[in-house]
Amino acid sequence: MLKGLLFDLDGVLTNSAKYHLSAWNNLANELGITLTDAQLDQLRGISRMDSLNMILKFGGQEDKYTEAEKEKFAAEKNAKFVEQIQKMTPEDILPGIPQLLKDAKAQNLKMAIASASKNAPTILNKLGIMDEFDGIVDPSTLHRGKPDPEIYVKAQELLDLKADEVISFEDAQAGVEAIKAADQFAVGIGDKELLKEADYIVASTAELKLSEIEEVFNKRK
Template sequence: MLKGLIFDLDGVLTNSAVYHLTAWNNLAKELGINLTDDQLDSLRGISRMDSLNLILKYGDQEDKYSEAEKEKFAAEKNTKFVEQVEKMTPADILPGIPELLSDAKKQNLKMVIASASKNAPKILTKLGIMDEFDGIVDPATLHHGKPDPEIYEKAQELAGLNADEVISFEDAQAGVQSIKSAGQFAVGIGDKEVLKEADYIVPTTKELKLSEIESVFNKK
């Protein structure tokens, strides 16, 4: 029986993912690394330092910088990202999400955020939906990034629920893999080939209908 929903943030509740990717792309260029679209897309859903290390790997610069220098690069990227976040308003909530959250509230479902972003509380506050959620996984408590299941397992624990009682939402391949490794029902938002491991897939958030997702969930 469905008792809770777990959400990634960037690219699921709002379009802040584009701010992340732009900030990473600009940093990569400063380091003399030109990322392909696929390489840039692979940064979706993974932590700050994992993203930076991946960029350095793409540019064959893995051993070029010290940990202190890497921390400085990540901080610079985050500063640029936060500048964009400060401009966010409730108008930046993606289509279909307000209705989904409203339907979930009517069913008294628990709702938790499972995002690798340390800026999740700030973003949710800017969007005006912070109070809709029962908890937010603190990325600082995690030992492994997506696709490891840890973040979704922690989100499930925060909700006080079992794996078969939740539906989790993701827009990134690593995120869907994380959900499935946690034994949960995965809703993928985006390209059906990229997110083919998900149990239910829609091209955009506009097509998210809780009753339809629940119908598929109940048949699993």
């Protein structure tokens, strides 16, 4: 029986991912690394340090910097990102999400955020939907990033629910893999081929209908 919904943030509730990717691209350029669109896309849904290490690997610089230098780069990237998200408003909530949250509340479903972003509370407050959620996974408590299932297991535990009682929403391949590794029902938002492991896939958030997702969820066994 469905009792809760778990959400990634960037690319699911709002398009703050564009600010992340822009900030990472700027940092890469400063380090003399040119990223392709495909490489940038691989940074979606993964943690800050994992993203940085991936960028350095793309540029053949994985062994060039100390951990202290890497921390400094990550902090610089985050400062630029935080500066950009200050201008976010409720208008930045993606289409279909307000109705989805409203329908979930009408069913008394619990909801939590499973995002690697340490800025999730700031973004949710800017969007005006912080109070909609019963919990937010603290990324600093995580030992492994997506596609490891840890973040989704923690989100489920925050709501005191079991894996077969939740539906989880993701726009990144690593995120969908994390959901499935947590043995949860995955809703993928985006490219059908990229997110093929998901149990239910839509091209955009505008197509999300809780009743239709639940219908598939209830038939899965």
